[in-house]
Amino acid sequence: MGCGSCSSGGCGTGGAAVSGCGDKGSCGTGGCNKMNVFDWLSHMDVPAGQRFDVxxxxxxxGRKEYFRNINQLEFVTGDYVVCEMASGQHIGSVSLQGELVRLQxxxxxxxxxxxxxxxxxxxTEKDLDKHTQAMAREMPTLYRTREIIREMKLNMKLSDVEFxxxxSKTTFYYSSEERVDFRELIKALASEFKVRIEMRQISLRQEASRLGGLGSCGRELCCSTWLTDFKNISTSAARYQNLSLNPAKLSGQCGRLKCxxxxxxxxxxxxxxDIPTVEAPLKTKKGIATLQKTDIFKKIMWFGFDxxxxxxxxxxxxxxxxxxxxKNNIIPESLEVLTPEADKSQDKTPQRLNSDLENLDKKYSEEQKKKKKKKNRSNKNKNNTSKPQAPQAATPGK
Structure with missing residues (x-):
């Protein structure tokens, strides 16, 4: 059903409607492709002799590499091209060309x-047929290699295979938390599949990027759609944002902290x-007030008594x-003692926790009562109209 170049599977020629656009997967924006790039200089005509030839x-x-266009071929974004590799040749799709490539x-x-x-x-069509046949070998090879790894009892996780x-060459992508001696594995794979073997270790973040998936936000993973640089993330980032230090909520699909x-x-x-550091509870004559939470953007701090x-x-x-x-050993009456009188007159009752939720519940219950009354009125009107009316008495003299 998919076009083969993205992990969403929502486009292509299978007849499924594309939710992102109305062009049934044939749009030129590349919005359904993984790691798509918008060429904002494509409308500018540059002389052929001055074009950047990379x-x-x-x-x-989502792996991207750069190749020289020594034959001055005319490309359109999305065209499949035959590229030179260290051993043989490989087919990929053009993702970017022109001056933006120089910047990248x-x-x-x-x-x-x-x-x-x-x-x-x-x-050509012959090249694409060979490429399709090579891609068809990837899944059987992946399952068979996993069986061989289990037989050899190697502590490694094979995530993807690329022919x-x-x-002429097969790349095996694996992840492991320790060093793995896979020399015997390479010999077994070479005799099994009759190709040149390359083992490439990737991190857990890169593994999640290749496999894709949905995050807790309901959207496709950032690392598999647009994020290319994986920066270091520490728990201090969660502390600054007043987030709960719950590993289950802070961890992503890769098991690491969310990007x-x-x-x-x-x-x-x-x-x-601008937020002051409260090192000790505040002392008031009403009692000792302890900091409970801080609303960073509203510049409000919430305190509670024992x-x-x-x-x-x-x-x-x-x-x-x-x-x-x-600090000067002066204890105010309460937390509200420093509030101006005008503010006191406007709001004498202290705002309670989750008061906004209580207001929403009250509003919802009132709306439900109004709907119920309206429904009862409409039912009464229907009953009155459905009752047969008594025949009117004839007027005497007519």
């Missing part, structure tokens, strides 16, 4: 020299600069004033 080509699993190579520190492999030609288009913990981290760090189940919101400026008073 093309970015995408292979299975500069960002990834890839040098432009004669060591770059070249593109032979645009793939080169000319069937999205870093997305809003800088915003939280900037907002925390024998009181309610939490009381206090602005940050007032918290700093109470801290200064406690």
């Amino acid at each position: 093309v970015e080509v995408k292979f299975k699993g 190579m500069k960002r990834k520190n890839v040098a432009v020299n004669d060591d770059l492999h070249v593109i032979y030609r645009i793939a 080169q288009s000319d069937n 999205c913990l870093n997305y809003e981290l800088e915003t939280y760090i900037d907002a925390l600069r 024998k009181d189940t309610n939490w009381y919101p206090v602005p940050i400026s007032k918290v700093m004033e109470i801290i200064e008073l406690n």
Whole structure:
């Protein structure tokens, strides 16, 4: 059902409707492809002699490499091309070309020299048939290799297999937390499949990126769609954002901390600069107030007393004033004593925890009562109209 170039399986010629666009998978934006790139310079015409002769080509699993277009072939994004490899040739799809490739190579520190492999030609139907046959061998090879690994009792997890288009080389992607001696495994695989074997160890994040899946947010994994750089993530990122340090909630499909913990981290760090550090409970004549939680963006800190189940919101400026008073051995009456009289008159009752939820429940119950009354009225009107009316008496004299 899928187009073969993405893990969503929602596009292609199988007749299934594509939810992202109305073009049934034939759109030119590449929105259904994994690691798609939008060429925002494609509308600019550059003379043929001034074009950057390096093309970015995408292979299975989102892997991208750069090849020289020495034959000055005309490509369209998505065209399948036959590329030179260290051993033989392989088929990939053009993902980017032009000046944006120069910027990508500069960002990834890839040098432009004669060591770059070249593109032979645009793939023909015969080339694509060979490529399809090579891809058809991947799943049986994956299952058979896993059986061999279990027989040899090797502590490694095989996640993916990629055949080169000319069937001259096979790359096995595996993950392991310890060093594995797979020399005997390579001999067994070479005699089993009659190809050149390459074992490539990948991290757990890279494994999740190749396999894909859905995250707890309900969307496809970031690492399998657009994220290419895996940065270090620590538990301090969760602490800055006041998240619960629950490994089950903070871990992603790969078993490591979620990459999205870093997305809003800088915003939280900037907002925390104005938040005072409460090293000890606040002392008031009403009792000792302990910090329960902090609303970072609203600049409000919630405190609770020992024998009181309610939490009381206090602005940050007032918290700093109470801290200064406690340092000078001055104990205020309560947390609200520093609040201006105008504010007191507006809100005499302290705001309780989850008051917004209580308001929503009250609003929902009122709406339900209104709907019920409206329904009863409509039922009464129906009953009145359905009753047969008594015949009117004839008027005398007519």
